[in-house]
Amino acid sequence: QQQVKQSPQSLIVQKGGISIINCAYENTAFDYFPWYQQFPGKGPALLIAIRPDVSEKKEGRFTISFNKSAKQFSLHIMDSQPGDSATYFCAASGTDSWGKFQFGAGTQVVVTP
């Protein structure tokens, strides 16, 4: 079974709106939580990542919120643009298994003009 559960499966948002994708995990040994963005025909590319020592990380219009006690983390895309239309994956790994990421199922985001 998937160790990282991601929701929603798909999301339609208007240009300028906020996209929110949520992930939950069980393994308390996870200590690195990246988000990947994938465009059709391309491999995933790292978007932003967080470690559990902070509750929020922001890079431009993308923000990760992290709740260690709830074992949840989320990606917020502010002022969503049509160019943000892609599939987003959350992932998690631990220092005892560096690089062995567990991925969420993915969220397809469509930003309408």
Add this chain to the structure above:
Amino acid sequence: DVKVTQSSRYLVKRTGEKVFLECVQDMDHENMFWYRQDPGLGLRLIYFSYDVKMKEKGDIPEGYSVSREKKERFSLILESASTNQTSMYLCASIREGETQYFGPGTRLLVL
């Protein structure tokens, strides 16, 4: 600019054929990975390698094998392709503590 390349973007094979997927990275990364990507399942780890000639099973190794004879090259082998191996295959590499880089993927269709 870092680069992970995969030998084919699209492949069509017949059931029972032996299939080789090649991945090359130019970043001198120790660790390399093969994933398969299926709708609704995300990316699942097939095999990974943390050094030349070293390999470890991932979450779904059945029906696959790998080879890493050189640091920059990691091959995925389907010994006898089956229709349930139709999928997108993604190679990735990483240096410990750094970002994982993915190749563009190989879309394999097994008829």
